[in-house]
Amino acid sequence: MDKPKMHSPNFVEQNIEKLATLFPNCVTEAKNAQGELTKSIDFDLLKQELSSHLVEGPQERYQLNWPGKREALLSANAPISKTLLPQRDESIDFDSTKNLFIEGDNLDALKLMQETYLGKIKLIFIDPPYNTGSDFIYEDDFAENAEDYKIRSNEKDEEGLKLVANTDANGRFHSDWLSMMYSRLKLCRNMLKDDGAIFISIDDGEASNLRKIADEIFGDDCFVSSISWKKRSSPDARATIGSVHDTLLCYVKNNLQPKSAISKMPLSSSRKKAFTNPDNDPRGPWASVDMTGMTGRATKDQYFDVNLPSGRVIGPPEGRSWGIAPATFEKLRNDNRIWFGSSGDNVPRIKKFLSESDGQVIPSIWDSDETGSNDEATKEVLDLLESPKIFDTPKPTKLLKRIIKVTTSPSNEDIIMDFFCGSATTADATMQVNLEDTGNRRFIMVQIPEPCSEKSEAFKAGYKNISEVSKKRIFKAGQKIVEKNKDSKYIKELDIGYRALKVDSSNMAEVYYYPDTISQEDLFSQVDNVKEDRTEEDLLFQVMLDWGVDLTLPIQRETIQGKTVFYVDTNALVACFDKDEGIDEDFVKNLCEKEPLRVVFRDAGFANDDVKINVEQIFKQLSPHTEVKSI
Structure with a gap:
């Protein structure tokens, strides 16, 4: 029984x-x-969360x-001046799809998508x-001075891909990998819904370390399970103890809603076999479950006699109560x-x-x-791409389908990100x-x-980089699904496309970010603050990112008074x-008729x-709810 506190609220604990x-x-x-362990705040880390520079001062x-941990936190929090450029030629159903494929460093992509x-x-x-000591990982620049940051974030100087081989010879073998993961997990947590979940696949090499940083980022009370997935049938003969499994670490965003984040899984085929119908019940097959309960949890009325159909009277089994x-x-x-056995003389069980x-x-x-194996996944990729082995250890669709089914709904336009x-x-x-349950789930894929x-x-098959393989696999998978299910009523509604975007430097010229650095002599050469090689649609997507507008909303292009106007989701x-100095008050009043949100x-x-x-005043008068900006 709970006792009253008998004291005023502990505001420290509440804070x-x-x-x-x-x-x-x-x-x-x-x-x-008193020397007792209590929950407290790591003020050094909190300072780092609230600081744009590296904070020193560790404590025990x-x-x-x-x-590099603090640098990883700084890297996660540091802003970047980049954007996502639309790639119509590389997209499938660009104008109608709700899916996204983003090519670029995922740290940059996660930062760019934070608002949206x-x-x-x-x-x-x-x-x-x-x-493993041979895989390539993402190498992030952590601590750097302000000028170096300007150069990196604004692409004054192209860096190329941020990849490095993290070999055992590297003294930061574990540190580099953990820093890479820490900053990305930190950012992706923000993007999860309150009833969202994350599954992370890992092997034994970093499983324990990954569990610790995930506990720190998501909260150890949001940890759900460490799932062992059997990825191969037999161990490596060269190993002392050969691993045949990977680990799936599962966390939820909100520990108060674990069951809304992860539901029960569909009955397995072996479990379904346990359902029979020996008494020809019109409700169909059933399985019997134990009707007894633990004595320590039982109330007095759970100890009662039962008259069996055979005429025998029994109480609960010794050491048990009825449940x-x-x-x-x-x-x-x-x-x-209630099932008493075919003879009517058994201990009663409940029919389910x-x-x-x-x-x-x-x-x-x-x-x-x-849930499939690595070999099965390799065959899936091979069959789709019609080329020799490209990935060493891909994941099978059976594995992902189970995860998707227990975490998402077919009707809520749930977004799945990888x-x-x-x-x-x-x-x-x-x-x-989506095809199986006529769902409308959406995906966001990111690949460097x-x-x-x-x-x-992969190179021999004509692929220059991994993202090309990724996009080709999605295209081929969609084609295969349509071909195999062309008679399905839902197939025409199934979204098998993606809107391709690419992480790139900002559309805005340097003068946009650092106007104070432009000398008077350079003013005329800097009249336009947009880079010359960028299109109007490029600008549109950067504005959508800045405003947090869904990047998959339908885009309509119209010509009004000789000017190109983009309508995102009609009036979102x-x-x-246009930069021909032709926007006048009549044109602005025309736009007000749509009463756009932005x-x-x-x-x-x-x-x-x-x-x-006068633009803002015109909108305040004719469309007062419109938010107005200019670049």
């Missing part, structure tokens, strides 16, 4: 809980004045630490590069939901009907018979599950264009980037300064 909601990684354990605490997809992702699945009260038992018995089943509890061990998409199994599985080695099978955003113009497009000044 710690509030901070834990915003910054779970800053919650740690420390000794109080319970945590996983490594060289904050708290909107239902499921994140990632299969990051395992730290239900007498009234409940009689109700179930009258509804023919297959037609009423809500699935089964997810086990912590997943066998390859039900920012280490590799062979794009996640996209393939999403399309397959890691160059294919000239000796690799209206944009005109409107944006290009500075160079206004007929004169008076028009630019």
Whole structure:
């Protein structure tokens, strides 16, 4: 029985809980004045969360630490001046699809998507590069001075791909990998819905370390399970103890809603075989379950006698109680939901009907018979791309389909993200599950264009980088699904496309970010603050990112008074980037008729300064809810 507190509220504890909601990684354990371990705030980490520069000053605490951890946190929080450029030629159904494929460094992509997809992702699945000593990983620049940061973030100087071989010879073998993961997990947590979940695939090499940093970022109370997935049938003969499994670490965004984030899984084929119908019940096959309960939890009325159909009277088995009260038992018995055995003389059990089943509890061990194997996944990729082995250890669609089914709904337009998409199994599985249950789930795939080695099978097959393989796999998978299910009524509604975007430098010229650095002599050469090689649609997508507008919304292009106008989802955003100084008050009033939520113009497009000044007043009068900006 709970006791009253008998004291005023502990505001310190309440404040710690509030901070834990915003910054779970800053919650740690420390000794109080009595030497007892209590929950406390890591003020050094909190300072780093609230600082744009590197903060020093560690103190003794319970945590996983490594060289570069603070730099990784700084890297996650540091802004970048980049954008996502639309790639129509590389897209499939650009104008109608709700899916995204983003090519580029996933750290940059995650930063760019923060506004748009904050708290909107239902499921994140990632299969990051395992730290084997030969895999390539993403190398981020952490600590750097302000000028270096300007150069890097604004692309004054092209860096190329940020890839490095993390070999055992590197003294930061674990540190580099952990820093790479830490910053990305930190960012992706923000994007999860309150009822969202993340599954991370990893091997034994970094499983324990990954668990620790995930506990820190998501909160150890949001940890759900460590699932063992059997990825191969037999171990490596060269090993002492050969691993045949990978680990799937599962976390939810909100520990108060674990069951809304992860539901029961559909009954397995072996479980369904347990359902029979020996008494020809019209409700169909059923399985019997134990009706007894634990004595320690039982009430007095759960010890009652039962009259069996055979005439024998029995009580609960020795050391047990009945798991239900007498009234409940009689109700179930009258509804023919109690089974006494074919002879009518057995200990009663409760009938559970297959037609009423809500699935089964997810086990912590997943066998390859039900969730596929690496070999099966390799064959899937080979069959689709019609080329030799390209990926060493791809994930099978069966594995992803199980994860998708237990975490997403077919009718909520749930978004599934994979920012280490590799062979794009996640996209393939999403399309397959949507077909099976007529769902409308969407996917966001992110893949860095890691160059294919000239000796690799991928290069020999004509692929220059991994993102090309990823996109080709999605295209081929969609074609295969359509071909195999062309008679399905839903196939025409199935979204098998993607809107391709590419991480690139900002559309805005240097003068936009650093006007103070431009000398008077350079003013005339800097009249336009947009780079010459960028299109109006490029500008549109950067504005959508800046405003947090869904990047998959339909875009309509119209010509009004000789000027190109973009309508995003009719009136979610209206944009005109003409720079011929022809935007006048009549044109602005025409746009007001649509009553857009947002409107944006290009500075160079206004007929004169008076028009630019009057634009906001015109919208306030004719469309008061419109937010107006110019670039």
